[in-house]
Amino acid sequence: MGFDSEQWISELLARLDEAFGDRILYVGHTGSYARGEATEESDIDVNIVLDALTMEDLERYRQIVRSMPHREKACGFVCGADEMRAWPAHELFQFTQGCIVLRGSLDHLVSAPTDRDIEDNVRNLTSSIYHQCCHAYLFEDGLDDAAEGLKDAYRATFFVMQELVFLRDREYVPTKRELLDRLQGEDRAVLEVCTRWNELKEDRRDRPEHYFSLLREWSSRALKSVRTV
Known part of the structure; x- marks a missing residue:
């Protein structure tokens, strides 16, 4: 049976919801799987923004990733709301244009790059x-x-x-x-x-x-x- 990226993402979202609940401000899916251009070597890129990010949160997310099937596929970005607001605008093009939004929104955190x-x-x-x-x-x-x-x-x-x-x-x-x-x-x-x-x-x-x-x-x-x- 081939690898089912949609099922994998659904499982990850369920575990994120259980771990962080309404602290999740944004989850986006980007990269080759999101574009429909994945190969066997491709990662699944998931970007996550929490209300704030602590080392305890990182450890909790790390354990989620390590418990996922095909954990070698896991990749992406994570930060807190304050870091997202301060992120350099020139690096936000893919965030604002190239992500499939799975949870929440970035609209209240960042503006589209000029x-x-x-x-x-x-x-x-x-x-x-x-x-x-x-x-x-x-x-x-x-x-x-x-x-x-x-x-x-x-x-x-x-x-x-x-x-x-x-x-x-x-x-x-x-x-x-x-x-x-x-x-x-x-x-x-x-x-x-x-x-x-x-x-x-x-x-x-x-x-x-x-x-x-x-x-x-x-x-x-x-x-x-x-x-x-």
Whole structure:
């Protein structure tokens, strides 16, 4: 029998309700399972906001996770209301756009990020991708192994392009499949690497320089495409 993510989430919600009750202000489901793009390797990302978060609460949640079937699937975010209110606005795009709301609401805690907030996040993400790419190329022993280490950097390009397309088209595009239809040229080539990562393994072994070059050039252009003042 295959893994049933909806049943897993329902079980988690029941245990959260029992443990925290009306202290739960928000629960959201995000990530590849929420988008319908999960693979066998995918986590289930659940974001939780409580009225306040103590170490005792963390321990209680930890025990819930450890008691869940397929606990290796559990992933996500947890904080208290005050932390959520203070959270950097540029990191809130996926919270406000990319989550399936399961409990409560964030409306009384945060505002939707502004265009400037989104641009700040694009700049933060692309600068990190650029650095990862150059650092791995320079300091890893073998380029073929180093190219395998670019998986997370290529994965992050999806979130950058979601935000760039939102700024351009004023529409949130939730899935990689739909986003590919909005992209051309280098943008599309980079996202295709992200979506086809596993099947491109042999090609990365044969020509690792291509994957470094593509990512470095894309991240450089994306970084310079957003406002800095």
